Amino acid sequence: MRAEQPERNPAGTGPGAKEVVVIGAGIGGLATSALLAREGHRVTLLEKRDEVGGRAGSWEQDGFRFDTGPSWYLMPEVIDHFFKLMGTSAAQQLDLRKLDPGYRVIFQEGLDTVDVPAEREAVTKLFESMEAGAGEQLSAYLDSAEDAYEMAKKRFLYSTFESFAPFLRPDVLRQLPRIGSLLLQSLNSFVEKRFRDPRIRQILGYPAVFLGSSPFEAPSMYHLMSHLDLDDGVLYPMGGFTTLIEAMRRVAVEAGVEIRTGADVVSIDTSARTPGRSPLDRRSAVVRGVTYRAAGKQAFVPADLVVSAADLHHTETALLPGELQTYPEKYWQKRVPGPSALLLYLGVRGELPQLEHHTLLFTSDWRENFGRIFGKETSVPSPASLYVCRPSATDDSVAPAGHENVFVLVPIPADVSIGRGGLEGGGDARVEVLADEVIGQISAWAGIPDLADRIVVRRSYGPQDFADDLNAWRGTSLGPAHILRQSAFFRGSNRSARVENLLYAGSSTIPGIGIPMCLISAELVVKRLRGDVSTGPLPEPAPRRRAPQGARGA
Template sequence: MRRNMGKTKPSEVVIVGAGPGGLAVAMLLAKAGVQVTVLEKRSQVGGRTSTIERGGFKFDIGPTFFLYPKVLREIFKTSGYDLDVEVPMTRLDPQYRLVFGAGGELLATPDAERMRQAIATISPQDAARLDNFMTQNRKKLTSFIPFLQSPFESWKDLAKPGMMKLLPLLAPWRSLDQDLQQHFKDERIRLGFSFQSKYLGMSPFQCPSLFSILSFLEYEHGVFHPTGGCGAVTQAMARIAREMGVKILLNEPVEQVFVENGKAIGVKTTRHSLPADAVVVNADFAGAMRQMIPNHQRRKWTNETLAKKDYSCSTFMMYLGIDGCYDEVSHHTIYLAENYRQNLKDIETLHRLSDNPSFYVQNASVTDSTLAPKGSSTLYVLLPVTHETGSKGSNSVDWEMETPRFRKLAFKQLEKIGITDVERRIRTEKIITPSDWSSEFNLYKGATFSMAHSLKQMLHLRPHNRFEDIGQMYLVGGGTHPGSGLPVIFESARITSRLLLQDMKIEPRWESVSPISDDELVGVAS
């Protein structure tokens, strides 16, 4: 039974942002008996996990890979719903097609024997090492899951004996590519198992070795396509949240978080002032802090500090509704340019556009006929590019000038994976540049994946789920621990919800994940 410190009315929580993390928190808090209001500045729920609809065509705005549904399945079950009933999904096989500019292709499949055969066509010696990669990363994931399920609020959380025992397995001193060199000698194969670092907006040559678990997750637990796209997931979450009593107000941008005596006591929107016992922020962290909370009220995360942090890459997006369908092109295709390392240098160091960029295409209509009118299909085209480097007028890329040229280059690149004659077939088109991510979605520097996941910005060094600068304020989403990616964001929702309920002296009405003990950690590590 819920305990509420003697209050006669339910606790009231305001959630800023109806992205996947905010909606998951809303469901969990509502289940615990909390009165929840979600404020969303846009006209639809989902944030970057929402849907663009144009002329009968539907496109995911952001995420298109749905991985590791276990976490969200548990949140749905907690709330009294069945994810697989509410959001039908197709497990993809092949998962995606990798095309290497240096030569060769890899049709990635979760079938181990077929995957070994596919690797052998490029590097026979590496095919024999697939089992070893899977075994080691199965152990790595099992070992690290407890840390993905627990808050990290100080360096002391790192100093536990169990965590120290895990260091040889996690090898934080190695990059992802260095870690993969233990398994695969051919750089193309390593790229095939490390391009997933782009889910975090990072280079495999800079990304910590821990994230080899991303490709492992795909092969062990599957790559899924929700019918209607990933936006259908957040739409279902919003519907369920409303059924559970959550108020969701759209077209309601938050202008300010009210802070009194160092604690969040409510928010101000363009139309309302709402009091709250706690405020949860599900928005781009740096963008939200700079907009909603005066600089002097933030001790640790000041504007000056935020400006010095490392941020992920951005993306140049093309959403194309076309006549006909490219039936021979896979649901997901990743093209890895021959000059992949130079691409990354252009993005991360030189902050300029590449002449031969890598790219990703989702051709989802080969799987899902609901996304386009009959006889038509959708193409989602993503090219990783530099984030914005300064204030307006001082960025290294002028997107108003560069967009037409880069668009033409993108069409030329598509020919390398068999997508030709696109322009003539376009019925609807939308482009989003880093400048648009910044202006339309309030992403600081247009960094699509928020703060980078470097070692100096992970665990307790990321903004905390229980926000350290302001009491009664909590964070959820890719900008806080554990980080970016839908399954990890859903895990951040569980962490944040548990902390908030703990602080309010409210018993959760779901089975909580108990932090693993040091003895258990030692056992896992060994």
Template sequence: MKQKKCIIIGAGIGGLATSVRLAALGYEVLVLEKNRLPGGKMQQIERDGFRFDTGPSLFTLPHLVTDLLALGSTPSDLTFKFNKLKNVCRYFYDDGTIINVPEKPEDFAREIEIKTGEPAANILNYLKTANDRYQSSADLFIFNPLKNIISSVRNKKPKELKPMLKVKPLRTMHKENQISFRSPQVIQIFDRYATYNGSSPYKASSMLNMISHLEHNEGAFFPEKGMYSIVEAIFHKALSLGVKFQFDTVVNNLISEKNRITKVITGNDELNADVVVSDMDVNMLYRGPAKKLKMPGSVKKPDLSSSAIIFYWGMKQSFPQLDVHNILFSGDYQREFQSIFKDHQLSNDPTVYIFISSKIVKADAPEGKENWFVMINVPPGTEKVNQKWIDQARENIFKKIHRTLKINPREKILCEEIATSKTIERNTGSWKGALYGNNSNSIWSAFLRHQNKSGKYNNLFFTGGSVHPGGGIPLCLASAAIVGKEIEQL
């Protein structure tokens, strides 16, 4: 029988994972990628002896990667190793409080009680609820096509919907956290999970409070060779299964006839395939190669997730007071989210995230030095981004670090690279530099996300962080698994 052909547009994590799944199903797979290297938002840069992962830094649900690497009959020539972090994160507050997050929930609860007076039992109850919610809804909401969720909700009798409504999804994350805890510092820790899909805790549904389950109950992990080794492992697995990659290749157009995509047009070629999978940000896809296809409402007027400014600093010394993942909290969290989603401005007192992979991967910085990835959340959009905007962001970060850590970073930086919403849009094709496609600032967001299979073209599929079930490495891998299953059923 003739081998079926698949074209995948984009070698982000979703595109790479889909390529492995389809090759394992026996498809002849060609991945077209506009960049020179695979990874999309998961890139790395090297400068003056420092290596920086440029995008994702937090790694949860590692089995989704190892399950993928175990597919097919051909082993990859690369081994992928990772370890569980003993300390998940270190939180710093303006008043000098420092809270560590040890891997065991009981130890975390004890730390919280000592540092904030919040009873340990409140933390453990909350994490149990997050676990229960995840176990009862993840399969339907994360690992199944969106249409299954919609029909499952539609087909339920009011009585059967009761347990779902017990969660009170109309409450915001913040409201629920306020009800659950007395300490404002603890509320802030759990509110922060809204940023894991670029949303605001003051708007997103309390359903999303289950995100904390992943880090606290399942654990946070880190690859032995850094985040980019996830990309390398999946890329090599794809190569071992015979997937072909064409880099430096921009897809300009999709041609359709009746209910099929008949041609994929690049600068040099007109290609055809039995199935086409887009790993492009959908907001860009419909404004680019698919501009002749009908644009869904959620794409026409997208409510975008946040973007970021990231400074990659090679630091001339190491800082024992910092861990791998560090959060320097804003003194006014509500105001910060208002700046991002309402005022569309930089916050004067941003929450600063400092990620230092060289704490684990010693080769990521010269001896005695550290590689700092310093990020703040900013509004999506490219119009306002100029040198003044970047300088203002850097200044705000300097002030925050100085106030909280008593370090003057200005004197410690050996080299600097910068990412903004403009460079993120240019380098990864994400509309307005939004990190996760559309945000989840409404109870309906999950239902409005773009589906993984086209409703009109029966050989067109969508994977990656801008479609169902959402952004972030685990959800992109879940989207690839859904696409794989849908195509297997064709």
């Protein structure tokens, strides 16, 4: 086990501070620990793996450095907001570049490849060239997307849903009919009513995958995602997403967080508690600490507050006894997981101008493709719609000279029986056969006939790896899917209903999936502790706070 001691003690830590343990050092855990230390608490962050980052990890071999997970830098103001709460900014911590084109889309049958530019005016002209009248339609669509995004950011994304009084505001009440309409129709239906060209429909529908869902299942409220890539554009942090993780680790340690890696939590430990007078207070226990395993030995860390940023299914069903589970196994039997993924990390000799920094490959029959992933009877699509990232198009530091860094993500069913990946074709047979098919598909569709022969580094990663490494429910690569009954207040609380002072953060709780959502989930922990039921982000910058004596329980 490696423990990373804080470089300095926060000025706000005092005798009234809580002893806090945060479980899981992914985006949600790093952000939660940093913000709580900034609040003046004494924070220990426990991470099962040897490095922080969770899904947003890093892997290096033979001069190639791969981001192992997230690769789209969206909602930059949310990321900047986190750093400002920590007394700095994204501009101070990261070297961000805007990609133009934002991404390339290659279609399956007889449809021209489309490069989606970085600016709204250029995108509007592009869509008009693809379908008469589509430019004007896109302007209206993006205006609607921006309105939906601003409403979500102002009233929903930053809410703990502890109180519904803030939603009874005139701006929300005026828009209830529109909100209802956006929630009750699918994103696919919303898009098809406005555009005929199949390429435009797919470009506007695909963001549902970022939410762990299908355009046929995700509510049309999520058309707001198009505002993020078509209005705001797509950014890239030079050096890769590992620079974001390193910046978050740095500000956390500077705030006073002690990070212990190689620390596999085995239980959240509690003491009996007298239930409250309210019939709604079912909490019969209170946290007293966390037990973890490191280097073959068990250790106990006492805590007044525990925040689990680990997978919520794992937290509830593996770290707590049955009688203290808010979300027991029977709850998960009715939930819908987001997709798992086949991930490929490929080091390729020579240049690949056929691929942009971001390239999407779309099959023609989307309904069949998504039906295989999300249907009652699941199977791996063949061919599959997939995503390719070539960061070496922008960043020379991620590959040796004369080589390309290629990351491939193929959405597949959340099914651990598909297996594990491995190095140089050494994964489970089903995973490696699929990997060969995918490499062949990219080769054929993108016009790179010798792609397979030029691969000098190859690593695959499958659903079982997500389960083994991240304790991911059913091997999902993202978390619970963003369908209507798993969004906003339907997603579940970030507070245990059975254990006092046990809170949750990360992609499987509110507000949801993705780096920005995980950062907001950390902020919601702070709001929960403050008793803040407002629906907007915390003011910047966050002052250092001295925890009052006898701070009330969460």
